[in-house]
Amino acid sequence: MKSRKLSSQLIFAKSLSRAALLILVLAAIHTVPAGEWPRYIDVYRGSTPKLDGILSKGEYDDASLITGVGGWNEQFVSSGAAKHADLSVKCFIKHDGENLFFAFDITDDVLYGIETDRWAPDENPDHVHDLTKAGFPWFGDGVELLINASYTWPKESGKFNYGDARSWQVVCNHSKSLLGGIGKGGLIQGEQRDSPIAWENHEKWIRSGAMKAVTKVKPDKKGYIAEWMVSPQCLQVDKNKEIFWSPQMGIVKMGLNIGIQDLDYYDTAPQNWGRFHHESWWAGERDYRTEPRQWGTMYVHPDYKITTDFYVSVKGKDTYPGTKRKPFFSIKRAQQAVRELTAAGLKNNITVYIKDGTYNITEPLTFIESDGGNIRYTVTYKAYPGHSPLISGGRTISDWQRVKGNLWKTHIPEVKSGKWLFRDLFKDGRRMTIARYPNIDDSYLYIVDINEEKDTVVLPNPLPEGDYWDSEIVVLHLWAESIAKIRSLEKANLIAENPIGYIGHGALDAQVGRKLYLQNSIEFLDKPQEYFLDRKTGTLFYMAAKGENPNRCEFTAPIADKLIVIEGTKNNPVKNLIIEGISFEYTKWLLPEEGFNEGQSGHWGSEWGKIQSKGLPAAIELKYAEGVKFDGCRLAHTGAHGIGLKRGTRENMILGCDIYDIAGNGVMVGQRMKPCSNEIWFNVDWQDPSDAPYKNRISSNTIIKAAQVMHSCVGVFDAYADGTSITHNLIKDLPYIGISIGFNWGYAPTSQKNTFVSYNEICDNMQLMFDGAGIYTLGLQPGTVISNNFIHDVKNAHGLYTDEGSQLILFENNIVYGVGDCAYQHHHGYNNIFRNNIFADARVNYVRRLREDEKQSFWLDRNIFWITGGRVLNGSWTNGLYKFTDNIYWITRGTYPLQFVDMTHGWIGDWQNMGHDQNGMFANPLFKDPQNRDFTMPADSPAVKAGFKPIYLENAGPIK
Numbered sequence: 001m002k003s004r005k006l007s008s009q010l011i012f013a014k015s016l017s018r019a020a021l022l023i024l025v026l027a028a029i030h031t032v033p034a035g036e037w038p039r040y041i042d043v044y045r046g047s048t049p050k051l052d053g054i055l056s057k058g059e060y061d062d063a064s065l066i067t068g069v070g071g072w073n074e075q076f077v078s079s080g081a082a083k084h085a086d087l088s089v090k091c092f093i094k095h096d097g098e099n100l101f102f103a104f105d106i107t108d109d110v111l112y113g114i115e116t117d118r119w120a121p122d123e124n125p126d127h128v129h130d131l132t133k134a135g136f137p138w139f140g141d142g143v144e145l146l147i148n149a150s151y152t153w154p155k156e157s158g159k160f161n162y163g164d165a166r167s168w169q170v171v172c173n174h175s176k177s178l179l180g181g182i183g184k185g186g187l188i189q190g191e192q193r194d195s196p197i198a199w200e201n202h203e204k205w206i207r208s209g210a211m212k213a214v215t216k217v218k219p220d221k222k223g224y225i226a227e228w229m230v231s232p233q234c235l236q237v238d239k240n241k242e243i244f245w246s247p248q249m250g251i252v253k254m255g256l257n258i259g260i261q262d263l264d265y266y267d268t269a270p271q272n273w274g275r276f277h278h279e280s281w282w283a284g285e286r287d288y289r290t291e292p293r294q295w296g297t298m299y300v301h302p303d304y305k306i307t308t309d310f311y312v313s314v315k316g317k318d319t320y321p322g323t324k325r326k327p328f329f330s331i332k333r334a335q336q337a338v339r340e341l342t343a344a345g346l347k348n349n350i351t352v353y354i355k356d357g358t359y360n361i362t363e364p365l366t367f368i369e370s371d372g373g374n375i376r377y378t379v380t381y382k383a384y385p386g387h388s389p390l391i392s393g394g395r396t397i398s399d400w401q402r403v404k405g406n407l408w409k410t411h412i413p414e415v416k417s418g419k420w421l422f423r424d425l426f427k428d429g430r431r432m433t434i435a436r437y438p439n440i441d442d443s444y445l446y447i448v449d450i451n452e453e454k455d456t457v458v459l460p461n462p463l464p465e466g467d468y469w470d471s472e473i474v475v476l477h478l479w480a481e482s483i484a485k486i487r488s489l490e491k492a493n494l495i496a497e498n499p500i501g502y503i504g505h506g507a508l509d510a511q512v513g514r515k516l517y518l519q520n521s522i523e524f525l526d527k528p529q530e531y532f533l534d535r536k537t538g539t540l541f542y543m544a545a546k547g548e549n550p551n552r553c554e555f556t557a558p559i560a561d562k563l564i565v566i567e568g569t570k571n572n573p574v575k576n577l578i579i580e581g582i583s584f585e586y587t588k589w590l591l592p593e594e595g596f597n598e599g600q601s602g603h604w605g606s607e608w609g610k611i612q613s614k615g616l617p618a619a620i621e622l623k624y625a626e627g628v629k630f631d632g633c634r635l636a637h638t639g640a641h642g643i644g645l646k647r648g649t650r651e652n653m654i655l656g657c658d659i660y661d662i663a664g665n666g667v668m669v670g671q672r673m674k675p676c677s678n679e680i681w682f683n684v685d686w687q688d689p690s691d692a693p694y695k696n697r698i699s700s701n702t703i704i705k706a707a708q709v710m711h712s713c714v715g716v717f718d719a720y721a722d723g724t725s726i727t728h729n730l731i732k733d734l735p736y737i738g739i740s741i742g743f744n745w746g747y748a749p750t751s752q753k754n755t756f757v758s759y760n761e762i763c764d765n766m767q768l769m770f771d772g773a774g775i776y777t778l779g780l781q782p783g784t785v786i787s788n789n790f791i792h793d794v795k796n797a798h799g800l801y802t803d804e805g806s807q808l809i810l811f812e813n814n815i816v817y818g819v820g821d822c823a824y825q826h827h828h829g830y831n832n833i834f835r836n837n838i839f840a841d842a843r844v845n846y847v848r849r850l851r852e853d854e855k856q857s858f859w860l861d862r863n864i865f866w867i868t869g870g871r872v873l874n875g876s877w878t879n880g881l882y883k884f885t886d887n888i889y890w891i892t893r894g895t896y897p898l899q900f901v902d903m904t905h906g907w908i909g910d911w912q913n914m915g916h917d918q919n920g921m922f923a924n925p926l927f928k929d930p931q932n933r934d935f936t937m938p939a940d941s942p943a944v945k946a947g948f949k950p951i952y953l954e955n956a957g958p959i960k
Helices: 019-026 198-208 331-343 908-913
Strands: 040-045 064-068 087-095 100-108 142-148 167-173 186-188 211-217 223-230 252-263 276-281 296-304 307-312 349-354 358-360 365-367 379-383 390-392 394-397 401-404 407-411 456-458 472-476 481-490 493-496 515-519 530-534 539-543 555-558 564-567 577-580 583-585 596-600 618-623 629-631 634-636 641-645 653-655 658-660 667-669 697-699 702-704 716-718 725-727 730-732 739-741 756-758 761-763 773-787 790-794 798-812 815-819 822-826 832-835 838-842 845-849 858-861 864-867 871-875 883-885 888-891
Touching: 040 064, 087 252, 087 276, 100 142, 100 252, 142 223, 167 198, 167 211, 186 211, 198 211, 307 331, 331 349, 331 365, 331 379, 761 773, 773 790, 790 798, 798 815, 815 822, 822 838, 838 845
Parallel strands: 040 087, 040 296, 307 349, 349 379, 358 390, 365 564, 379 577, 390 583, 564 618, 577 629, 583 634, 618 641, 629 653, 634 658, 641 667, 653 697, 658 702, 667 716, 697 725, 702 730, 716 739, 725 756, 730 761, 739 773, 756 773, 761 790, 773 798, 790 815, 798 822, 798 832, 815 838, 822 845, 832 858, 838 864, 845 871, 858 883, 864 888
Antiparallel strands: 064 087, 087 100, 100 223, 142 167, 142 252, 167 186, 211 223, 252 276, 252 296, 394 555, 401 407, 407 539, 456 493, 472 481, 472 515, 481 493, 481 596, 530 539
16 A cells, blocks of 8 residues: 655654665665564465355365454554454465465454445545556555565665566455456555556456455455465566476465555544555554565465474373373484484474473583474474473572571582582572672772783772682673682782783773672672582572572572584585474583683683684574574573574574573674684684575564673674674663674675664663673674664663774664763764664764774764754764764753864854755754653654654564
8 A cells, every 4th residue: 555654643763765875875785684574474285265255164274374453563553543353354375286375354344335435535536446557446445465476675675576476566455356346356456666567467467367366245244255366477486587486396485465454434544645444564664564675474385284293291201102192201302203204304394392391401402404394394393382391401409508697508519529510590580699799789899900911900908818719800891801710819919810801902901990899709798699609518608688598499500501502514404493482591601711801792812813712602502504493482591692693504583582681692693612714803704605694583582681791792793694684672681782783893895794683672781881882883784774773771882883894884764862972973984874863862972983084984864863962973073074964953951052073062053164964954853752752743843844754663672
């Protein structure tokens, strides 16, 4: 349906237009990610239905089902239809080995043109029912079907379809059609969009029978049925060759979107152009639901949905056959059964259902090529319906004895013998604190003096005599930290076992004035919920709260290093393995003998530029894996990283997962344990370019409290990867960066490109570290788009940050609100574009430029600066290699002048007199209630009149 945007109705905003201009300005290739997120559906072979407008009993039992419109996206959310009781749909999809079939069972309390008079939109009353190219042939109650069979996407944002068998948009109306005219439902050409051949192709298919549809109004006139057949003639799967869909191709991905239109009475929704009561879309956002990057994905499987099912239960036995009545006991036994089938060649899908219970492991479950599916079939491990199984790498700690007061202890023989060591302890699913000084809620110590070797520190105050064996010093640098064992601690003099810091990089080694705290000593155990593990005696001490009895709580310590390892080979990757609805908890990480000196994002070493640096493990790791999907899972309480996608990971999905209390990075795309070859640091590409992660998707996840131990880690990390899509995530409560894109500290071309970061909500980060942001970038990144993100409440740093050679990135339609330093900080890099963003309530600066770049640093075009204090600009602005156009500025507090760079006081006119922002303006954008994050603008807003595109962010964050 054509959109008619009414600015008075806009509350937050989304606009992905004008990216085509980026291509022209930057000469960069921008591969638009498909709309695989947040919607997808698997479609299988079934029986051939009869197209008669009647859903006969059992006719679609073998079809896949989409239900709506609750949870779908509304084009006209302010139409007065807040509830969906008056419209719902069941959409059945299948194929019969020859043709693709859709059936829509639509409940609609008022049918336009049957229960009401017909009316036309005010914009075109003369042509709305003419069924011609000049009119609006789709107008009325009906279904829009969009299919991109080739699954290739235009480089430019705003390009909608090819208008032929590769990609199209056709309409089925319940009471009119191209073949039957007014009064007979069926197919209409749909919209031409940007393809001049679309209508001709649509008409050709409809008249030839290559595409058919039959509609029938329900007897009670409270809805209608639409059955729709699409032949392979309309499904060209190759972008350049006339190759059409066939089941013999195996599993085929096609872009899919579905729209349901609902008109009630004429005065139901006067706010929108056609008075639509609903226009509900399965995928996409308002005004952009037909843009390809907003589509969902349809996986068309070649065969019937026949599965071989196995069952696992903590009440089962591994000697059982793995049936529903006699399930296996262990997941490993189920793996063995799956491998026996894959060895003989998969003939159908396999599903392993896992029932309620805790499945304890001491080593990771490892999946290799023979554990996965193939091009035709999948292997799935999933929670049994209604169940919540847990795979745990932890061990229960019990038998607590009171020492004195609130101090308790328990003895662990395996610790004393050296068979088991751990650093983390959890009580009732909550991470406890290693005994520390000062306590976690108190202020820090700081370095008064330090020797040249960086291993001897003078503290501000002497400590009392005591047993400080096995204790550690933790030093916070600007954006990283160091943990070192303490050799001796006498009064205020501390000697570490190793140099403190990443020696050789001044920002990363211990310096006078740096904050620190001490931990892991019985002498520091003085606050409730602190603990200390005495490795010599095997005694675990715990300081309880007043009145707390630890024996009434559940304590867990990790014993497994990892939980899941999915690892194929370069020539035989693990394929089409699905993990669904399962929880994973508890992994351990031990402090290395040389200590832990972070460089950034969990990468660490000892001597900068001399000794090869290292990475950290992840609880769940993928390597040489394709089409692996974690769907609706939960991961918590790790000792290092959460999920890591390593070399050779392609088109994998982390979808709808809850990721909580992660010691390191929440999700890593491009995880490495060491740099490639003999390189020292990680700013070097993959040795084999084909190993670069490709088109992996991180979407609709909740990532809360990552970086809880390694504090310079981040929510989502993406490095040396092509086409990663990071969308619709909630990332919050972090000590450092929300999303970090790129890892090359410089200008060299690498695999990093075409990253799509969109519709994420990032908040409450940068709580501890400095020199970071909500979204942070490094290096050359052609084709990267960062759009429609809502970044707010960033404590110690910035909203957006282009660091160390960031280049060729488009930042568009983001809202940055309530940041502790800059809305946007630029270190150095070239040709980045910031367009149509809202920068609001930055506490210190709105834009800071730290270096005089040799080329144009950035172009700020048509952004809104909603200024509550501080300077508009700060930093280095002498050489003029930057560009400002059409920006809108407004001060919210008092009448003090805007503070531009190099001017104690200066209004917009002073800035323009310097040759900048010639068409910019000082004007109130008339946000409705920005203090409460409502950036609604009325139609007469100066910003809207100046061409600012409203930003819709009601869909920022997870879509379940």
